[in-house]
Structure formats: C-alpha cells, structure tokens
Amino acid sequence: MNVAQLLVKCLENEGVEYIFGVPGEENIDLMDALLDSSIEFITTRHETSAAFMAGTYGRLTGKPGVCLATLGPGATNLLTGVANANMDHCPLIAITGQAGLNRQHKISHQYYDLVDIYAPVTKWNAQIKTGEIVPEVVRKAYQLAMQEKPGATHIDLPEDVAEMEVDVRPLPITGHSLPQADEKIIQEAVDLLSKSTHPIILAGNGITRGKATEELKALAEKADIPVVHSFMGKGALSWKHERSLLTAGLSGKDHITCGFEQADLIIPIGFDMAETPPQNWNPTGETPILHIDTEEAEIDSHYPVALNVVGDIKENLKQLSAAVPSNNRNLEWADSIRRKILDEYEHYQQDDGFPVKPQKIISDLREVLEDEDIVISDVGAHKMWMARMYHTAAPNTCLISNGLASMGVAVPGAIAAKMADPDRKAVAVCGDGSFLMTGAELETAVRLKVPIIVLLWRDDGYGLIEWHQMKKFERPSYIEFGNPDFIKLAESFGMEAIQVNRTTDLRKALDQAVAMDKPVLIDCPVDYSENMKLTEKLNNITCD
Numbered sequence: 001m002n003v004a005q006l007l008v009k010c011l012e013n014e015g016v017e018y019i020f021g022v023p024g025e026e027n028i029d030l031m032d033a034l035l036d037s038s039i040e041f042i043t044t045r046h047e048t049s050a051a052f053m054a055g056t057y058g059r060l061t062g063k064p065g066v067c068l069a070t071l072g073p074g075a076t077n078l079l080t081g082v083a084n085a086n087m088d089h090c091p092l093i094a095i096t097g098q099a100g101l102n103r104q105h106k107i108s109h110q111y112y113d114l115v116d117i118y119a120p121v122t123k124w125n126a127q128i129k130t131g132e133i134v135p136e137v138v139r140k141a142y143q144l145a146m147q148e149k150p151g152a153t154h155i156d157l158p159e160d161v162a163e164m165e166v167d168v169r170p171l172p173i174t175g176h177s178l179p180q181a182d183e184k185i186i187q188e189a190v191d192l193l194s195k196s197t198h199p200i201i202l203a204g205n206g207i208t209r210g211k212a213t214e215e216l217k218a219l220a221e222k223a224d225i226p227v228v229h230s231f232m233g234k235g236a237l238s239w240k241h242e243r244s245l246l247t248a249g250l251s252g253k254d255h256i257t258c259g260f261e262q263a264d265l266i267i268p269i270g271f272d273m274a275e276t277p278p279q280n281w282n283p284t285g286e287t288p289i290l291h292i293d294t295e296e297a298e299i300d301s302h303y304p305v306a307l308n309v310v311g312d313i314k315e316n317l318k319q320l321s322a323a324v325p326s327n328n329r330n331l332e333w334a335d336s337i338r339r340k341i342l343d344e345y346e347h348y349q350q351d352d353g354f355p356v357k358p359q360k361i362i363s364d365l366r367e368v369l370e371d372e373d374i375v376i377s378d379v380g381a382h383k384m385w386m387a388r389m390y391h392t393a394a395p396n397t398c399l400i401s402n403g404l405a406s407m408g409v410a411v412p413g414a415i416a417a418k419m420a421d422p423d424r425k426a427v428a429v430c431g432d433g434s435f436l437m438t439g440a441e442l443e444t445a446v447r448l449k450v451p452i453i454v455l456l457w458r459d460d461g462y463g464l465i466e467w468h469q470m471k472k473f474e475r476p477s478y479i480e481f482g483n484p485d486f487i488k489l490a491e492s493f494g495m496e497a498i499q500v501n502r503t504t505d506l507r508k509a510l511d512q513a514v515a516m517d518k519p520v521l522i523d524c525p526v527d528y529s530e531n532m533k534l535t536e537k538l539n540n541i542t543c544d
Contacts, residue, residue, distance in 0.1 A: 003131040004029035004162040006170075007095075007155075008037045010138035013170035016066050018042050018057065018419065019095075020050035021078075024070020026110075027097030029162040042419075042448070044412065045440035047074050051081020052409045052438065053416035055090040055152075056376065060396055060420045062209070064091040064145040064153075071098045072110030076117070080406055083121035086152035087274050087403030088232065089205065091145040093153050094118070100160035101129065118154040125154030131166030139171045147176055148294035149272070150209065178294055178312035186319045189309050192290050193324055196265035198333070199225050199290075202248070202281070205232035206270020206293055206313055208395035215317035216269065217241070224327040225267070226334040228256050230275050231387045231402040239391035245334060246341050247387050249276045249402070252535065254388070255340045256281075258543035262333055263287055265306075270294075270313050274403040278302035292316060345389055352503045355525035358385040358457070360503060365427070365455065366390060368510040372397060373425035374417045378410035380431035381463035381528055408437035414452040415445050425514060427453045432483055433462045442493040445519040453513045456486060457526040467531040490521035500524040 001009070007030065011019075020042045023031045034041050044050040047069040054065030065085075069078040075096040085092040096118075098104075099111040118125045124144045126137050141153040181189075193199060207216050213236050220227050220243045227237045228245040237244045248256045260266065260281045269292040279302040282289075288306040291297040296308045309316050348359035362385060369375065371393040377386040377400045392398045399417070401409050414428035435456055445452050457463075462479040469476050490497035496516055498509040506524055513520040 001166065002029060002162065003128065003134060003164050003166050004157070005033040006131060006134045006166050006168065007128075007138065007157065008033040008039065010135055010170040011066065012038055014138065014142045014173065015063065019066045019068050020044055020053040020416070021068030022047050022050060022070070022074060024074050024097055026071045026099065026159040027068065027157070027162070029159070030068070030095070030097070030157065042444070044444055046438060047077035048081045048408065049412035049438045049441050049444075051078050051085065051092070051094065052412040054092045055081060055085030055088065056399065056409075056413035056416040057420050058085060058091040058145075058150070059088065059399065060417060062091065062146070064093045064142055065416070066093045066095065068095045069097070071096060071114070072112065075112075075114050079117065079121065082118065082152045082154065084401055084404040084406045084409065086121050086123065088401050089149045089151055089209070089272060089403070091150040093141050093145055093155065094122070095155045095157065098127065098156050098158040101158050102160060104158070114154070114156045121152065122154045123151045125156065127156040127158065128161055129158070131161065131164050132168055134166070135168055135171045139173070143174070143176065148178060148209070149206070180311045180315045180319065181309045185307070185309055186316070186323055188307050189290060189320055190323045192265060192288075192307060193223055197329070198262050199223070199265040199267060200245075200259055200263040201225050201227040202266060202268040202271055203227050203229045203233040203236040204268060204271030204275070205230070206272065207233060207236040208270075210270060210294070210313035212270070212314035212317050213237070213395055215314050215321060219317055219321040219324070222321055222326050223324045224329040224331065226259065226331060228259060230271055231400040232272065232275055233270065234387070234398045234400070235392035235395040238393040240393055242338070243334070245338055246391060248281060249387055250384060250538070251280055253538045253541050255337050255541065257541065259334060259337050260287070261543050265290060267292065269317070272403065273298045273300065273303070276402070345391065353527060354503050355527040356500065356503050356506055357527050357530050358382065359389060359530065361455070361457065361506065361524060361526065362386065362389045364507045364510055365429075368507065368514060369425060369427065373427070374399065374414075374421070375427045375429055376410045376413040376417060378428065378430040378434035379405050379407045379464075380434050381467055381531055382429055382431050382457045382526070384464065386429055407434040410434065411438050411441045411445075411452075411454060414454070415441060415448070415450050418450045418452055425453065427455055429455050430457065431463060432456060432458045432460065433481070439489075442490060442495055442519065442521070446494045450519065451517045452519055454521040455510075456521060456523050458483065458486070458523055459526050459528050463528045463531065466528070467535070470532055471535055486521065486523040496520040498522045
C-alpha cells in the first residue's frame, strides 16, 4: 500500500469514525484512500468548521475528533479550530496536506512550515517524511491527544510522501492511566476541609472528562459543601441539587461573588484556568486553594495553593469522600445565593416584551428541551446569558467554549454533537455576528440530513462588544452591521425556517422545531438593552 493508505489504516485501527474537512490538491491520495475505508469523510464548507466539528466530537466522546485540510490557506483556516480545541482541552487530531519534500527547501507555491505554525496551538505535531514512521506517528498523535489534559495534535503529510510505497502495519493500541494521590496527601486535604467553615467547590470540565460527577456529588453531600460551576463545568452537579450554586464566570460582580467573598477555602476541581482568571473570584488572592486536578496548578498570584491533590480526579474524589467526616454546616448564605439566582430565572418565565429578552429566550428553551439534550452556545452576548441562566442537570448538555472562545463554533458543533449522539436533540444558540462566520454549514446539515436546531438571537450588531464599550465608555463604536433575510437564507439551503414576530411565537417555534426532526432555523429578535440593566443590577449587589 502507499503511505496515504497506511495512514488511513492506522486511523481505522484507532477506531476513527469520521474525518471532517475540505479536500485539496495536495491531499488527493489520502482522499482516494478514504473511498475504500470504513471511515466516513464529512465534507464541510470551511476548514475552521471542520476543526470545530472535530473538537466538539472529541469533547462529547472522549475520543479524538479528526479534521483534514490541504496545505497553505486550507491549513491556516483549520488552525483557529485546532487552537480552540487545544485550549478547551478537547481531544483532536489535525491532518494537513503539504508540499512535497522536493520543494520545501525553497520559496514555493502555498508552502509554509506547518509544523512550526501548529506548534504553539498543539500538544505535539510532526511531519511524515518516510512511510515507515506512520504507525508510530498516528499512535503517538492519538495517545497524546487523549491523555490528560487532552488537546490537539497535528500530522503533516507531504504529497510526494503520500504516494510512496510502504510495507508496515498499524501498531497495537495501548491504554494509559493516571496515578492516585497517596494517603498522606488525602489526609492533608481532609485536614484542610475540617478546619474550613465556609468552603466552596469550583467545578470545572475536568470532572466531566474524568467521569467523576457521582464522586463530586458524594463529596458535596457528605462534607456539605456548595458547588459552583465554571462555564465549561456546567452540569457536573445538577442545578436541581440543593448544593448547586449554578455558574460563575462573569468578569464583574454577580450573586455568586458573595459566596466567594465568604469562602475561607476554595476547592477548584478539574478547573482550567484559561476559562476565567482567579482574580475574578479571588480578587485579594488571600483565600487558600485546595487544588484537585490531573496536573499541578498554574502559578498565579490570585491562586494561592495550600495543597495540590494531583492525579485521577474520580479516584481522588472517591478517596477524599471516604476519608472526610460527615458535616452539617450552616449554609444559610449558600441557600440565600441559590434562591436569588433561581428567583431571577423564574421572574422572566411569563415576560411578553418584544424583542424577546434573553432571560425569556433561555426560559422557553429550557422548558422545551429534555435534561439530556445538548445546547451549544456560540460566542457573544448570548454566551454570557446562556452560561449564567441556562441551568443544566447533566454534564456536556450545555457546551460553551471558554478557552480560546472562538466565534462560529455553534452551528458546526451542533452538527458534530448530533452525529456523536443521534438520540439527543442538538441546538446551536448563535448571535447573528457569530452565525454568519460559519453559517454556510447549514448546507452541510441539510446535505447530511442532520436534524439540528439553530436558535438565532438577532440584534444586528456585535452585542457583547457593545456591552463592554457601554460599561467602559458609555457609548458604542463600530459594532453595527446589516443582515440578510435569515428565513430566505435558510430556505435557500433547503432548510426549514421559522420567524419569531412576537414573544409568544418563540415557545411555539421551539416546539415545532423539535417535532420536525429535521434541520430548522429560528430567527428570534433579542432585546439586548437587558445587558446594561444586568450590569447596573449586579453593580448594586451587596453581600450580607
């Protein structure tokens, strides 16, 4: 077989189901090899979308999603989605076609050194310069992409190497495991908890990756500790649980700020610091940190680690829960915070103002979807509202990219989510700014008959940037833009489309979209005057 065929065989050996990407001239040998493969190639309309799909697939399945691009502009387009997956710790393998070895020593058409370009945004990458190394390269790329903390790896395949004959076979798959903390460390953690009167857990996405949600619940219940979630940790503890303080992450004050102010021990578990800086929730840097993760903590002056509990999160939480004494704390402060957050959510359930308030959109969406359905939020003002008010009962049911936080992730992400788990509904929540960055993937959804729902929050501008501008300068600058007729646009792709003309239309539109079981876009005008109203309200919060 040739090198391209061997590469495909190695990917099959790893259990790869899909490759998302755009074909190109320099990867035609690989594309031809895929015709005889069990792997399904998903042709996307843009390389960035392909990487977003692979990253979402990786996050939901725990197995690396695979994306493909050709050299030059194809590879640089792919780069943003690869960086996004890497910073969000989603396992991903990127494959790029490349100029032949015979022209890499000189200025050449579309040639850049992609190993150098991809190095800062991947855990590891390599160029295949001889066919014999393909099994090692694929096995290493796959293993490193999955290992904690997971992320992106990259394989670069020159076109002349791809067609070379080779006579080697894929390597056997080997497993890996994380160590556990020793008894001495666990006892030190128990001592810290025992001395604390107001501990608070900050749950990150590492809990979901480590399949440790039940262990988190057991610790929170036995030690009687309230749990607040990062944007990417949403659902680690169900919002219905009395110890859930829902989600933190806004850069300014919020109800949960009072919880952090009263805490005498903060316990981040599986928390990725790229999401939100500790300065936001430990502004003085004086509250000690009990750090529980797969790696030791990043150095940060607002993250004063009293103890690192490093290794397998699930097993370490299990040990800690078994060792910690039962507690019955006075948690009136936590109950008060929880009630304020839920009261705010419930307040808007019957609101009929138009354009539709963000709180009402979220309330209707939450009522229509089942607990296990998946919502993917794009990046924009809607992300802040979704993170704060879309409450989750299970992990990986509200996906928010909050590392690189790239716009355009939701539509391709929803397609991948539905492919990864066809039995759950998949909804892309987009602003009109983020939607048009990858909106061409509506055609992909229609072509593949993937029944996603696109809930478009339309305000004809970059709402999140305006929000920041108004807070700092009290005037907006250069955030307005024009929009197409989104209903006609969706219909031109062969997609169902529903226009919301009054607030009472939204719930009906969502019910209708769910019942259709086909790709549907809902165009919903949103009232973002609520942004500054929220800012004013939060600025007036006083902690009892």
